[in-house]
């Protein structure tokens with residue numbers, strides 16, 4: 292291909308490339324298995340000596356096509372789909388961390404990820420230090436330990452709406468010889484491409500804007516191919532020394548820039564099995580085909596809603612990084628100048644009780660445990676997604692107990708505002 296295609300074109304044309312006489316639309320390979328002529332051929336696939344499909348837990352053509360579209364959108368070198376965003380973040384970390392290791396993560400992250408890192412991975416013997424993402428570099432520096440293996444943050448935090456200073460986090464990670472993993476779920480590659488700012492691995496909950504219609508839970512891990520695992524071989528023996536479970540293959544030697552994703556697939560997916568179903572991957576692909584149209588509309592509507600709320604007497608505060616004057620407006624202008632996301636948060640002067648009463652009166656906006664849907668939706672994190680956190684942990688995660696998370700859809704903004712108005716009144 293001569294000229295690099297624009298993201299708009301990749302949304303439509305990326306991934307599935309039909310050959311002569313093949314289906315125009317991405318087919319759903321609803322098959323657990325694939326047939327071979329000789330036993331020898333199948334053996335070579337098991338040995339990773341040849342590329343090919345043999346069992347859907349390890350690879351499936353529908354999933355591969357969708358992963359390669361997301362890979363192209365992010366500007367990466369290899370990608371894999373997972374059953375959920377949770378699985379994507381778990382694999383991204385477990386692929387390079389084992390018992391006795393440590394990670395540094397921004398404290399302002401999704402509640403589920405925070406539980407994964409500080410509760411469940413701890414049981415695996417992996418420790419996590421949460422840091423204030425806005426702290427000066429010297430301060431965050433203190434969180435690093437000799438056994439630190441990765442740094443993690445969200446490009447736009449859910450639900451805190453903190454914009455990550457990706458370059459600062461990349462500098463810190465690289466100074467310590469470890470990769471930066473960025474969860475780019477809220478910004479999507481349409482608005483932000485973390486690899487261009489030094490991130491090494493990108494993860495997604497494709498459940499959100501990528502699917503966009505609240506149809507299927509899914510995740511994705513994308514590798515930039517830029518991190519030099521061999522230069523820090525002592526830290527990443529899983530990638531740079533023989534894998535006995537695969538006849539002694541050394542992933543970096545055999546697979547080069549595809550080492551990280553090949554290991555995650557051949558080892559973690561083989562053993563843990565959190566695959567995305569081909570049916571869901573098909574639905575995800577339909578969502579991706581309009582991502583470049585939906586995301587700008589979400590942002591445009593969210594800005595109008597944020598401006599409306601800002602003008603209300605009964606609204607105590609509004610957070611939206613796309614709004615001039617917001618604490619993260621400048622960082623957003625740098626990392627995502629085209630727009631941020633469709634999610635805004637705000638608090639009512641009446642606090643927690645008023646939030647519940649207000650939400651019950653909304654008609655168009657539905658109370659759902661979801662964001663980034665084409666339909667406007669609303670949630671009270673302290674009572675719902677972040678229910679497991681105590682007040683101190685809530686503040687650390689950037690979640691005010693009065694916070695209402697409002698996910699602005701792609702309906703007519705005037706109708707969304709009219710719904711807010713009648714509920715507030």
Ligand SMILES: *Cc1c(COP(=O)(O)O)cnc(C)c1O
Pocket residue numbers: 375376377378401403404445448449474476477495496497498499508509510
């Ligand atoms: C929703 C979400 C996740 C978890 O994804 P699931 O698909 O629900 O498992 C992870 N990170 C972020 C930023 C999210 O918004």
